[in-house]
Amino acid sequence: MKRLFLIGICCLPLLAQAKTDIGSPGDLYFSLSIRQGTCELVQSDFSVEMGEVTLARGHSVGDALNHVPFTIGLQHCGDVVTARVTMDGTADADNPDLFALDEGGAEGVALEIVDASGKVQKPKSTDATSHDFAINPADGTISLAWTASYVVTRTPVKSGAANALVNFSVEYE
Numbered sequence: 001m002k003r004l005f006l007i008g009i010c011c012l013p014l015l016a017q018a019k020t021d022i023g024s025p026g027d028l029y030f031s032l033s034i035r036q037g038t039c040e041l042v043q044s045d046f047s048v049e050m051g052e053v054t055l056a057r058g059h060s061v062g063d064a065l066n067h068v069p070f071t072i073g074l075q076h077c078g079d080v081v082t083a084r085v086t087m088d089g090t091a092d093a094d095n096p097d098l099f100a101l102d103e104g105g106a107e108g109v110a111l112e113i114v115d116a117s118g119k120v121q122k123p124k125s126t127d128a129t130s131h132d133f134a135i136n137p138a139d140g141t142i143s144l145a146w147t148a149s150y151v152v153t154r155t156p157v158k159s160g161a162a163n164a165l166v167n168f169s170v171e172y173e
Contacts, residue, residue: 038172039080042073042141048148055159065109065150071143072168074135082173083133085144087113088124089166094153096126105161109150113166116145130171 048070059065074083090100097120098110113121115131122129133144150162 039074039077039083039135039142039170041170042075046070050148050150050162053150053162055157059152059155059157061152061154063152064112065152067147067149069145069147071145072170074142074144074170075140077135077137077142077172080135080137080172083135083142083144084130084171084173085121085133085168086124086128086130086171087121087166087168089164091123091126092153095151097122098151098153099123099164099166102161102163102165105163106157106159108152108154108157109162110153111162111164111166112149112151114147114149116147121146135172 048068050068051066053065072085077083087099092098092100092110094108095110098112100110101107115121119131121131133142135142
């Protein structure tokens with residue numbers, strides 16, 4: 001016991017000289033990014049079947065050949081209050097406010113897409129204006145309504161396949 005006491009007394013001067021300063025104080029920063037929640041698309045890729053149209057004589061530029069309603073469905077929207085939809089695709093050469101059809105098919109017609117309020121959705125390359133839709137998350141699944149139709153852009157109209165690819169993006173607020 002005396003031996004342990006002597007060792008403790010011998011080490012006491014060493015402990016008194018030990019530095020307790022561990023350096024200058026530092027700062028600790030935390031960062032977090034808070035984003036608005038987003039909705040989920042009910043279906044991200046889909047086809048709109050436009051049917052078949054029989055050409056008749058007497059079509060004029062601006063005539064719509066048919067109207068087919070379709071929807072883009074959203075679900076699980078959390079606190080989202082607005083969905084902004086922008087569509088893009090190749091603009092038609094005769095009417096750049098419309099979407100061009102794939103080459104090698106019908107000619108003299110283009111695809112027009114109109115929202116439920118009657119506002120024409122133009123290709124983003126022509127007009128980057130988005131279409132805003134109010135969202136009520138309590139509604140569950142939300143359907144953004146559109147109507148697609150083929151519009152005569154020049155005469156005579158040549159028959160053939162009338163396919164078009166339109167990409168859409170949805171931003172949330």
